Amino acid sequence: MPFHILTGSFVHESNTFKKGETTLQDFRNDVLDLGQAAIDRFGDVNEELAGFLDIGRKAGWQITHTVSAHATPGARVAREAFDHIAGLICDSARQHRHTLDGILLSLHGSMVPTFCEDGEGELLHRLRGIVGPDMPIAVTLDLHAMVTPAMVAAAQIMVSYKTYPHIDMRETGRHAARLLDAMLHGKTRPTTLRTHLPMLDEANAGRTDVPQTAALYTRATQHESEPGILAVSINAGFAEADILEAGPTVLVSYDQNIPSADTRARAIAEGLANTIWAQRDSVSNDFLTPATAAQQARDFDANHGPLVIADYADNPGAGAYGDATALLQALFDAKATGGAFAPMIDPQGAAILHRHNTGDHVTLALGGKQDSSFGGGPLTVTGEIIHLSDGSYTGNGPILGGITHSFGPTAVLRVNGIDILVVTQPAQMLDLMQVRTFGIEPASLRFLVVKSMQHFRAAFEPIAGKVIVCDTGALATPQAHLRPYTRVRRPVWPLDRTGFSRA
Structure with missing residues (x-):
């Protein structure tokens, strides 16, 4: 029997300083496509769903696509919008839970609903309540994700873009899908670790046309060829969101079946994080x-x-x-x-x-x-x-x-x-x-x-x-001090200049 995979896309980058709410109509105005309509629109373009389908067809998966929902970055996501779109994904998981082998989602990583600070973590938590703790879940993220501990705890595989401007969405989808397929075949036993930095965002917001920032992503790609290292993601963060877990993160998805992969994953994450911190004042824009x-x-x-x-x-x-x-x-x-x-x-x-x-x-x-x-x-x-x-x-x-x-x-x-x-x-x-x-x-x-x-x-x-x-x-x-931050964990660069534990 082919593996049965549930796919979905729920993408929003939330500016918590913006007035109002991002409503369900805002998603309808941009993208709110169900099932085959989403596949018809995004199945052969530079988008994660196309990457999911590329690998899924080759692997012979049975794919049930729930929804593709995107809204232009804006204010916090209204509860009605979140519950409706998350509900489409969760209802499908509930309907198919007895035949599902895995879940593959395209998320942003910086969605902030009106009722909590971690939209992606909330969605994944709801899914876990339906499919249980062991169902393989792979997630793609935007390079500007603010990745929380709850997100990492709920998904075994996480893969973020490595380009800004973002031109690798389809390849990111393929990467996550390949890792999910290997997990389904019992070839790997993935988990993801997270390292967080006390910054609002990386000095150049992840610009991959800036040499010192581009070098971080080159290192990440090189590390992915090491034994047991499945994905290395550098998330630059999103300075326009004021939440407790705001800031850049480095994620390493690794294979628990490989001896010492956990130790190597931690060293990789810390090494990249240390470079990001050391370059915190190296802003390239004039x-x-x-x-x-x-x-x-x-x-x-x-x-x-x-x-x-x-x-x-x-x-x-x-x-x-x-x-x-x-x-x-x-x-x-x-x-x-x-x-x-x-x-x-x-x-x-x-x-x-x-x-x-x-x-x-x-x-x-x-x-x-x-x-x-x-x-x-x-x-x-x-x-x-x-x-x-x-x-x-x-x-x-x-x-x-x-x-x-x-x-x-x-x-x-x-x-x-x-x-x-x-x-x-x-x-x-x-x-x-x-x-x-x-x-x-x-x-x-x-x-x-x-x-x-x-x-x-x-x-x-x-x-x-x-x-x-x-x-x-x-x-x-870019003058972050002009925005009234109240939630982000302090001290945080560049709002603060002293009191940091990171050397």
Whole structure:
């Protein structure tokens, strides 16, 4: 009989400083696909489910896929949303528990519901209550996971991404599935150990285009060729979540059947953790002020491609509101023209623009409506509507290739020589089709503002004449002291500079 494997995906990165809740409708607006619908959408793209299926088909598994649920990073996950999606996975486990041989889940690792601090740990705890303590469970995690002891206790196998920008999701799924298959065949007896660091996140948030950080992931991969070492995962953490177990972790899944593998796993984890700690002040980004970034935009020679300006602090991919106006105001003040700004997440503004026609000139209050203390308040602007759309786009780059998403009702408003992509649904900039679909061609621009920390580099850096990074003071600002932490265990770097036990 083939092994019967239950699969599922429940992914959210929760910014605990953001107002409101991430609702079930937010998941529906992004991804909430059941069973075959999820397989049809994600079965042959750069996504963990595709990796699960790659190995599962080769191994002859019978796969029952429950749900693929993703929402753009945002506020804590509402209890209704968590219980509904977790319930879909748990109900299926309950229905099939007498025939199940294993469970394979794609999670994030930084989901914080409204009723607890550890969404993934809560889901795994509920599953264990259904399938018992011995059922093989393998989990994939985002590189920015905040891995808790409860998560490690509930799953034998954990495998995280090793790239940021994340371009190895499918391979991560394959890795976890291969380890699960070996366990099912009795070839290994995995368990996972965890080492935690007293930091909000790794110095470069896990950037694998930074040599000293990339070297950590190279070491992790090399260690995986050692006897008994099954997976080495370096989780950079997520500084925008204020929970007790916040911070980077190193995980090592190892084979308990191999003598001394536990000792070697501990040495590997401690060695990598010590390097992360030693490099804690080695930040590679040069964070420019909005005024400085705007001056460079105004004066940039785009003969070899546009100046790409990353609005790091207003990254929707870190749960920021995506409506900060500080950089846009600076561009207006500097009289920078010939550029584009993407996106401005403003449902009210998009709705107003959609009451007009292409070519109309409209005056409205744009952006800054969520929390003006982070990144600036609304700007009153007058511009010409260049494009109107339902917001649907299909990516063709390293991260979103072949995957369709939607910004919801979307407009391009040209104001003072800058084309502003005004959208309804939140998303960070990951793919060139997120602008090209709406008539914005980067090759024709002097500058392009993208609301993203790092993921934009996979698609936008190759076409850029130069990339710069701006701190607009929005919710995901690198100035962590501007966020009111109350839950994280202290001392913690960089909020504290003394009192640490780690040498």
